[in-house]
Amino acid sequence: MRATTADPKLYASLTDDVVASGSETIGVPTPSTGETLHELPRSSADDVRDAVARARLAQLAWARAGFAERRRVLLRAHDLLLERGDLLLDLAQLESGKTRGQALEELYQAASVTRYNALTAHRVLRGRTRRAGVPLASTTRVRYRAKGVVGVITPWNYALSLAAMDVVPALAAGCAVVQKADDQGALTILALRRAFIDAGVPESLWAVVTGPAAEVGEALTDQVDYICFTGSTATGRRIAEKAGRRLVGASLELGGKNPMIVLDDVDPEQAAADAAYACFSAMGQLCVSIERIYVHRRVAGPFTAALVDRLRSASLGSSLDFSSDYGSLASAAQLERIRGHLDDALAKGATVLVGGSPRPDIGPWFFEPTVLTGVTPEMRVYAEETFGAVASLYLIDSEEEAILAANGSEYGLNASVLTGSRRRGQRVADALEAGSVNINEGYRGTFGSVDAPMGGIKASGLGRRNGPEGLLRFVEPVTISAATGLLTLPRTGRDFDVLAAPFLLLARVLRAARRR
Known part of the structure; x- marks a missing residue:
């Protein structure tokens, strides 16, 4: 195991940046051993209000600084992210339990998002002339005004990339940010923020708070001018209700029960490799990972055999290098959630094709990647989001049957189609009810396309991050019309x-x- 570039002194230095006036802390464990990694300060509702007040003052100057200055600072931050890559990878692994490869995806995404928004904000948000209602009588233009202070609530599972996908476009648009970090991802977020502060972002412009959702999250939603939330559908509904009462906007990336359709013209070995990664990257603790696999009966035998062989031979581990294929679940709570779904399914007649057991010999929260068959509607795993380590396999006899099954969910976040024909894949993709669809990939094609919008439909959320749409959520359009004097109305x-x-x-x- 490679020596980490992080150490307790660094942890303390980073956590000093949390806005917290009291002395209360909480121990945060690392999934690799279950032992305490660091002590995290706890913020209060008063700390949130103070952070928002200071952010409002900083935002005025940041907005006036203009696109060119913001571009310069963000591009410098991009370079610092790459320079500090080993540290960010270490922290992402130590906090979440994921592999080096999956942490690398996060780092690449954070850098891509930063570069994209630095270079794109002026083009998307600069003022534009619009056609006047009565030519010659007036001229009309639209400008965009930054919304002010943005609240960002970030989960633990992809703390680095998800933070960047909400915070960076807000900064590029001229907003300030107060971010509530999940305990299990706070170090990663604080290290990300430190790179931006060192690049020239004013410290009070991007504040980080921590603590219980019932106090800190509620206070944040009560104070900010716009709210970004990534997490469960149940919590997202509560945030949307509160934002609606205050008449402020919100973007919500929520739950998913994401389907993959494996058609009868695939290469079974390649399809199995795609499915294994799509289901169990970050041990399935990813909003866009696949939980339902619909396999055409004609290829079900060789596909299933290849999938089982691949998962049985996979390497599980927590080393800070690229030697592991899959990592750990993030917490004891996650392990219990997986066990609950699995035990319920097995008690009601489901069968384990591969996996199904914890691996305490590797670490306290390791669990084998698990694929079930014989899953029926009365089982929790059938329709509820498991969010980790368990996928279900179903047989289908046609494209139409697969499409109906894939769309038969309250969720609509991500979907995948595996096929030997790109045209066929496009036809099926066009029929799927999801905010993003990947052809011959699980989730990374759309997730990594930072110039394209990402988000869900149905119970999977509201609004979009990434692309021009991700920038436009942080501004208010203002229409300005001026009489020309050439024609009097x-x-x-x-x-x-x-x-x-x-x-x-x-x-x-x-x-x-x-x-x-």
Whole structure:
């Protein structure tokens, strides 16, 4: 096991950046051993209010600094992320239990998001001229005003990339951020933030708070001008209700029960490799990972055999290098959740094709990647999001049957189609009810496309991150119209009488010319 570049002094240095006025701390364990990794300060509701107040002052100057200055700072932050890559990878692994490879995906995503927003914000958010309602009478333009202070609530599972996907576009748009970090991902987020502060982001412009959702999360949602949340659908509904009462916007990436369709023209070995990674990257503790596999009966035998062989021979471990294929569950609570879903399914008649057992010989929360068959609607695993280490396999006889089964869920976050024909894959993808669909990949094609929007439909959320859409959520459009003096609009009844016919003629001319 390679020596980590992190150490207790560094942990303490990072956690000093948490906005917390009291002395209370909580021990945060590492999944590799279950032992305490560091002590994390606890913020209070008053700390949240203080952080938001300071962020409001910092935001005024940041917005006035302009796109060029923000671009310079964010590009410097991008370079620092890459320079500090080993540290960020270590922290992501130590806090979440994922493998080096899956941590690397996070680092690459964070850097890509930073570069994209630094270079794109001006193009997307600069003011633009729009056609006036009455040509010659006025000119019209639209400018974008930063919303102010953005609240970001980030989960533990992909702390590095998910933080960047919400925080960086907010900064690029001229907003300030107060972020509630999950305990299990706080070090990673604080190290990410430190790179941006060292690049020139004012310290109070991006504040980090920690603590229980009932106090800190509620206070944050009560104070900010926009809220970004990634987490469960149940919590997302509560946040949406509160934001709605305050008439502030929200973007919510919520739960998923993501399907994969394996058609009868696949290479079974390649499809099994794609399915294994799509289901068990980060041990399935990923909002867009696959939990339902629909396999065409004609290829079910060789596909299933290849999937079982691949998972049985996979390497599980927690080393800070690239020697492991799969890592650990993140916590004891996650292990209990997996056991609950699995025990319920087995008691009601499901069968384990591969996996199904904890691996305490490796670490306290390791669990074998598990695939079930014979799953029926009365089982919890059938429709509930498991969020870790368990996927279910179903046989289908046609594309149509697969599409209906895949769409038969309250969720609509991500979906996948494996096929030997790109045209066939596109046809099936067009019929799926999901915010993102990957052809011959599980989730990384869409997840990594930072120029394209990402989000869910149905119970999987509201709004989109990434792409121009991810920037536009942090601004308010302001329409400004100015009279030209070349043509005076009517003000009296006599004026309207004189101009009625010309105005109606103008409307007909514009229609004939196909002018919008």
